[in-house]
Amino acid sequence: MRFSRFLSGSSYDLAIDLGTVNTVVYLRNRGIVLNEPSVVALETLNGVSRVRAIGAEAKLMLGKTPDNVSTIRPMRDGVIADIDVAEQMIKYFIGKAGGGSRKFGRGPEIAISIPSSATQVERRAIQQATSNAGARKVYLIEESMAAAIGAGLRVIDPLGAMVVDIGGGTTEVAILSLRGLAYSASVRVGGDRMDEAIASGIRRKHNLMIGEVTAERIKVEIGTAQMPPDGVGAVMRVRGRDLVKGMPAEVEVSQGEIAQFLSDLVAQIVEATLSALEKAEPELASDIYDQGIVMTGGGSLLADLDEVLSKATGLPVVVADNALMCVANGAGRALEDSEYRGVMADV
Numbered sequence: 001m002r003f004s005r006f007l008s009g010s011s012y013d014l015a016i017d018l019g020t021v022n023t024v025v026y027l028r029n030r031g032i033v034l035n036e037p038s039v040v041a042l043e044t045l046n047g048v049s050r051v052r053a054i055g056a057e058a059k060l061m062l063g064k065t066p067d068n069v070s071t072i073r074p075m076r077d078g079v080i081a082d083i084d085v086a087e088q089m090i091k092y093f094i095g096k097a098g099g100g101s102r103k104f105g106r107g108p109e110i111a112i113s114i115p116s117s118a119t120q121v122e123r124r125a126i127q128q129a130t131s132n133a134g135a136r137k138v139y140l141i142e143e144s145m146a147a148a149i150g151a152g153l154r155v156i157d158p159l160g161a162m163v164v165d166i167g168g169g170t171t172e173v174a175i176l177s178l179r180g181l182a183y184s185a186s187v188r189v190g191g192d193r194m195d196e197a198i199a200s201g202i203r204r205k206h207n208l209m210i211g212e213v214t215a216e217r218i219k220v221e222i223g224t225a226q227m228p229p230d231g232v233g234a235v236m237r238v239r240g241r242d243l244v245k246g247m248p249a250e251v252e253v254s255q256g257e258i259a260q261f262l263s264d265l266v267a268q269i270v271e272a273t274l275s276a277l278e279k280a281e282p283e284l285a286s287d288i289y290d291q292g293i294v295m296t297g298g299g300s301l302l303a304d305l306d307e308v309l310s311k312a313t314g315l316p317v318v319v320a321d322n323a324l325m326c327v328a329n330g331a332g333r334a335l336e337d338s339e340y341r342g343v344m345a346d347v
């Protein structure tokens, strides 16, 4: 790689993947320097709210807060749900990633990813919040594009590539070629809805109330997109509150049950992927036929989802290495390497 391909810029420039669940920050020429939950804890005293904790520290408080403290996820619905809190969160992460704002001087250039489904108003809000947080210049990059670059796909070639990015709030399906999105669609299905489906399934079937942290742990440990051959698979002990007795209780939950709770959501992800393939231009479709589909995002780590998607489409499906980091790595690459500069929108 020749040095001249890299743009001048300060070594404090950042690429940010502002996800609904995790924020990942990439520092120019350094790589990923921060990866924390997109969570903010607010404390209210005498009617006035102030930020009590952000990121990993705030996540620890999730579901365990006293009455005057509330934890919120400002990006909950795929885009910014609470702009003021989101801005404070972005500012905090920028400072933390750069080791303190004083060092920035003129302020960094920041590339920030946005879901393809974001409206113009939402794009502007994210741009403004990043700018207010201290950026000298803000570039917006489509999340699917960043994910593809981060997964190592050659999006600057005239070759069709398909990416399915499953995050906390949404699944983004995209077909890319020559630095652009030839097709993109977003469905509001992701890790959050999987957690909710698990919690509500266990409530219905076992009369047990569990929190979102527990639901997520069940998903990661024994969750699967496919019914185990014996219908049961691995089992796990789960604690919560018995709805009838109102007391703490423990039940045993099986992989087969979880597969059932998740089946509807898995079907929606498959549906969105099939629908993208049906709409792809013939030339691109033939490239995808050769290359297959790449999955990124935390949701793509759900056990057997790659296999289910491969069976449904008849195409090879791979989960990208470092699936949770692809968007930040790709946005960082776009910031560093002029070959990719064209994939970012200048605002």
Ligand code: ADP
Residues within 6 Å of the ligand: 018, 019, 020, 021, 022, 023, 166, 167, 168, 169, 170, 190, 191, 192, 216, 219, 220, 223, 296, 297, 298, 299, 300, 301, 302, 303, 324
């Ligand atoms: P976002 O971009 O919306 O912040 P991420 O790509 O960071 O989302 O993915 C976060 C989601 O991935 C969460 O819902 C998390 O529970 C889920 N996740 C992480 N690891 C796994 C795993 N091993 N199995 C299933 N889901 C996972």
Ligand code: MG
Residues within 6 Å of the ligand: 017, 019, 020, 166, 167, 168, 297, 327
């Ligand atoms: Mg994401």
